[in-house]
Amino acid sequence: GAVVSQHPSRVICKSGTSVKIECRSLDFQATTMFWYRQFPKKSLMLMATSNEGSKATYEQGVEKDKFLINHASLTLSTLTVTSAHPEDSSFYICSARGRDGNTIYFGEGSWLTVV
Protein backbone atom coordinates (compact mmCIF):
# COMPACT_ATOMS: atom_id res chain seq x y z
CA GLY A 1 0.00 0.00 0.00
CA ALA A 2 0.86 3.64 0.04
CA VAL A 3 2.00 5.57 3.08
CA VAL A 4 0.48 8.85 4.10
CA SER A 5 1.89 10.71 7.07
CA GLN A 6 0.44 13.56 9.10
CA HIS A 7 2.13 15.96 11.44
CA PRO A 8 1.62 16.87 14.20
CA SER A 9 -0.37 14.01 15.64
CA ARG A 10 -1.54 16.21 18.51
CA VAL A 11 -1.56 19.95 18.88
CA ILE A 12 -2.95 22.34 21.44
CA CYS A 13 -3.32 25.98 20.55
CA LYS A 14 -4.82 29.07 22.08
CA SER A 15 -8.06 30.49 20.85
CA GLY A 16 -7.46 33.07 18.13
CA THR A 17 -4.20 31.63 16.89
CA SER A 18 -3.57 29.64 13.71
CA VAL A 19 -2.29 26.10 13.44
CA LYS A 20 -0.94 24.19 10.47
CA ILE A 21 -1.26 20.46 9.86
CA GLU A 22 0.88 18.74 7.25
CA CYS A 23 0.00 15.74 5.14
CA ARG A 24 2.68 13.95 3.18
CA SER A 25 2.64 11.06 0.77
CA LEU A 26 5.86 9.26 1.62
CA ASP A 27 6.37 6.80 -1.19
CA PHE A 28 4.24 8.08 -4.02
CA GLN A 29 3.17 11.28 -5.68
CA ALA A 30 -0.32 12.45 -4.91
CA THR A 31 -1.88 14.97 -7.24
CA THR A 32 -5.03 14.88 -5.13
CA MET A 33 -5.30 14.83 -1.37
CA PHE A 34 -8.39 15.01 0.78
CA TRP A 35 -9.00 16.56 4.18
CA TYR A 36 -11.58 15.12 6.53
CA ARG A 37 -12.84 16.11 9.93
CA GLN A 38 -14.15 13.60 12.42
CA PHE A 39 -16.29 14.57 15.37
CA PRO A 40 -16.39 12.32 18.44
CA LYS A 41 -18.29 9.12 17.74
CA LYS A 42 -19.18 10.41 14.29
CA SER A 43 -18.23 9.51 10.78
CA LEU A 44 -15.81 11.40 8.62
CA MET A 45 -16.85 14.61 6.95
CA LEU A 46 -15.03 15.59 3.79
CA MET A 47 -13.90 19.18 4.15
CA ALA A 48 -12.07 19.78 0.91
CA THR A 49 -10.15 18.28 -1.94
CA SER A 50 -6.64 19.54 -2.41
CA ASN A 51 -5.23 19.58 -5.93
CA GLU A 52 -1.55 20.11 -6.58
CA GLY A 53 -0.91 23.46 -8.16
CA SER A 54 -4.46 24.73 -7.99
CA LYS A 55 -7.04 25.92 -5.52
CA ALA A 56 -8.71 23.47 -3.22
CA THR A 57 -12.31 22.48 -3.75
CA TYR A 58 -14.32 22.94 -0.57
CA GLU A 59 -17.44 21.08 0.44
CA GLN A 60 -20.61 22.97 1.11
CA GLY A 61 -20.63 24.56 4.54
CA VAL A 62 -16.85 24.56 5.00
CA GLU A 63 -15.38 28.02 5.43
CA LYS A 64 -12.62 28.57 2.90
CA ASP A 65 -11.08 31.46 4.77
CA LYS A 66 -10.97 29.55 8.00
CA PHE A 67 -9.58 26.29 6.72
CA LEU A 68 -6.79 27.20 4.33
CA ILE A 69 -5.50 24.37 2.19
CA ASN A 70 -2.31 24.47 0.20
CA HIS A 71 -0.98 21.72 -2.03
CA ALA A 72 2.37 23.09 -3.06
CA SER A 73 3.98 19.87 -4.22
CA LEU A 74 3.06 16.37 -5.28
CA THR A 75 3.86 15.02 -1.83
CA LEU A 76 2.66 17.71 0.54
CA SER A 77 -0.66 19.30 1.40
CA THR A 78 -1.24 21.54 4.39
CA LEU A 79 -4.35 22.51 6.30
CA THR A 80 -4.18 25.74 8.28
CA VAL A 81 -6.91 26.44 10.79
CA THR A 82 -6.97 30.21 11.11
CA SER A 83 -8.21 32.12 14.13
CA ALA A 84 -8.99 28.87 15.85
CA HIS A 85 -11.88 28.58 18.28
CA PRO A 86 -12.73 25.81 20.75
CA GLU A 87 -15.41 24.49 18.38
CA ASP A 88 -12.65 23.78 15.86
CA SER A 89 -11.29 21.16 18.22
CA SER A 90 -11.53 17.89 16.37
CA PHE A 91 -9.69 15.01 14.73
CA TYR A 92 -8.48 15.98 11.27
CA ILE A 93 -7.46 13.28 8.81
CA CYS A 94 -5.90 13.62 5.40
CA SER A 95 -5.84 11.09 2.63
CA ALA A 96 -4.45 10.64 -0.84
CA ARG A 97 -5.11 8.50 -3.86
CA GLY A 98 -2.59 5.73 -4.25
CA ARG A 99 -0.72 4.69 -7.36
CA ASP A 100 -3.69 2.81 -8.79
CA GLY A 101 -5.55 6.10 -8.93
CA ASN A 102 -8.53 4.69 -7.06
CA THR A 103 -7.58 3.43 -3.63
CA ILE A 104 -7.46 6.12 -0.98
CA TYR A 105 -5.00 5.86 1.88
CA PHE A 106 -5.29 7.79 5.10
CA GLY A 107 -2.85 9.51 7.37
CA GLU A 108 -2.72 8.83 11.08
CA GLY A 109 -4.81 11.87 11.88
CA SER A 110 -4.16 14.99 13.92
CA TRP A 111 -5.91 15.87 17.16
CA LEU A 112 -6.48 19.59 17.47
CA THR A 113 -7.48 21.06 20.80
CA VAL A 114 -8.18 24.77 20.99
CA VAL A 115 -8.17 26.19 24.50
Add this chain to the structure above:
Amino acid sequence: AQSVTQLDSQVPVFEEAPVELRCNYSSSVSVYLFWYVQYPNQGLQLLLKYLSGSTLVKGINGFEAEFNKSQTSFHLRKPSVHISDTAEYFCAVQWNTGFQKLVFGTGTRLLVSP
Protein backbone atom coordinates in the same frame (compact mmCIF):
# COMPACT_ATOMS: atom_id res chain seq x y z
CA ALA B 1 -28.13 11.87 -3.38
CA GLN B 2 -25.37 9.35 -2.95
CA SER B 3 -25.34 7.79 0.49
CA VAL B 4 -23.79 4.94 2.41
CA THR B 5 -25.71 3.20 5.19
CA GLN B 6 -24.27 1.16 8.00
CA LEU B 7 -27.35 -0.01 9.82
CA ASP B 8 -25.65 -1.15 12.99
CA SER B 9 -23.95 1.48 15.09
CA GLN B 10 -22.60 -1.17 17.43
CA VAL B 11 -22.16 -4.93 17.16
CA PRO B 12 -21.26 -6.89 20.29
CA VAL B 13 -19.86 -10.35 19.75
CA PHE B 14 -17.98 -12.99 21.72
CA GLU B 15 -14.44 -13.93 20.86
CA GLU B 16 -14.12 -16.64 18.19
CA ALA B 17 -17.69 -16.07 16.99
CA PRO B 18 -18.41 -15.04 13.39
CA VAL B 19 -19.43 -11.50 12.59
CA GLU B 20 -21.00 -9.60 9.72
CA LEU B 21 -21.01 -5.82 9.48
CA ARG B 22 -23.54 -4.50 7.02
CA CYS B 23 -23.08 -1.80 4.41
CA ASN B 24 -25.54 -0.63 1.78
CA TYR B 25 -25.23 2.22 -0.68
CA SER B 26 -27.72 4.22 -2.63
CA SER B 27 -26.99 3.59 -6.28
CA SER B 28 -25.95 0.71 -8.45
CA VAL B 29 -23.95 2.64 -11.02
CA SER B 30 -20.26 1.83 -11.25
CA VAL B 31 -18.71 1.99 -7.81
CA TYR B 32 -15.55 1.26 -5.93
CA LEU B 33 -16.06 -0.07 -2.43
CA PHE B 34 -13.84 0.05 0.64
CA TRP B 35 -13.79 -0.98 4.25
CA TYR B 36 -11.57 0.86 6.69
CA VAL B 37 -10.83 0.14 10.34
CA GLN B 38 -10.09 2.76 12.96
CA TYR B 39 -8.53 1.87 16.27
CA PRO B 40 -8.92 4.29 19.18
CA ASN B 41 -7.16 7.60 18.64
CA GLN B 42 -5.74 6.51 15.32
CA GLY B 43 -6.32 7.20 11.66
CA LEU B 44 -7.97 4.85 9.21
CA GLN B 45 -6.41 1.67 7.89
CA LEU B 46 -7.58 0.05 4.69
CA LEU B 47 -9.01 -3.42 5.34
CA LEU B 48 -10.03 -4.34 1.83
CA LYS B 49 -11.35 -2.93 -1.40
CA TYR B 50 -13.41 -3.87 -4.42
CA LEU B 51 -12.48 -2.19 -7.67
CA SER B 52 -13.44 -4.85 -10.21
CA GLY B 53 -13.31 -8.59 -10.82
CA SER B 54 -14.35 -11.19 -8.28
CA THR B 55 -17.18 -10.04 -6.06
CA LEU B 56 -15.65 -11.73 -3.02
CA VAL B 57 -12.65 -9.82 -1.80
CA LYS B 58 -10.29 -10.79 0.96
CA GLY B 59 -8.50 -8.30 3.13
CA ILE B 60 -6.14 -8.11 6.03
CA ASN B 61 -6.65 -9.68 9.44
CA GLY B 62 -8.90 -12.43 8.05
CA PHE B 63 -11.71 -10.14 6.90
CA GLU B 64 -13.58 -10.54 3.67
CA ALA B 65 -16.45 -8.76 1.95
CA GLU B 66 -18.81 -9.54 -0.88
CA PHE B 67 -20.03 -7.06 -3.45
CA ASN B 68 -23.68 -7.61 -4.30
CA LYS B 69 -24.67 -5.32 -7.12
CA SER B 70 -28.37 -6.19 -7.15
CA GLN B 71 -28.71 -5.48 -3.45
CA THR B 72 -26.22 -2.60 -3.52
CA SER B 73 -24.45 -4.07 -0.55
CA PHE B 74 -20.88 -4.71 0.54
CA HIS B 75 -21.07 -6.55 3.86
CA LEU B 76 -17.91 -7.26 5.83
CA ARG B 77 -17.42 -10.68 7.43
CA LYS B 78 -14.99 -12.56 9.58
CA PRO B 79 -15.49 -16.22 10.54
CA SER B 80 -13.83 -15.93 13.95
CA VAL B 81 -13.12 -12.63 15.68
CA HIS B 82 -10.44 -11.78 18.21
CA ILE B 83 -10.41 -9.32 21.06
CA SER B 84 -8.00 -7.24 19.02
CA ASP B 85 -10.65 -6.74 16.32
CA THR B 86 -12.48 -4.34 18.63
CA ALA B 87 -12.54 -1.10 16.66
CA GLU B 88 -14.68 1.18 14.54
CA TYR B 89 -15.31 -0.02 11.00
CA PHE B 90 -16.23 2.30 8.17
CA CYS B 91 -17.65 1.40 4.81
CA ALA B 92 -16.85 3.85 2.02
CA VAL B 93 -18.07 4.11 -1.55
CA GLN B 94 -16.69 5.97 -4.51
CA TRP B 95 -19.08 6.50 -7.37
CA ASN B 96 -17.39 6.59 -10.74
CA THR B 97 -19.37 9.51 -11.98
CA GLY B 98 -18.66 13.18 -11.69
CA PHE B 99 -16.21 14.09 -9.03
CA GLN B 100 -15.62 10.59 -7.66
CA LYS B 101 -15.80 11.64 -4.06
CA LEU B 102 -15.40 9.01 -1.33
CA VAL B 103 -18.50 8.86 0.84
CA PHE B 104 -18.39 7.21 4.25
CA GLY B 105 -20.98 5.39 6.25
CA THR B 106 -21.54 6.37 9.86
CA GLY B 107 -19.42 3.53 11.16
CA THR B 108 -20.04 0.36 13.15
CA ARG B 109 -18.33 -0.23 16.44
CA LEU B 110 -17.35 -3.89 16.80
CA LEU B 111 -17.06 -4.91 20.45
CA VAL B 112 -15.45 -8.30 21.00
CA SER B 113 -15.64 -9.72 24.48
CA PRO B 114 -14.08 -12.85 25.96
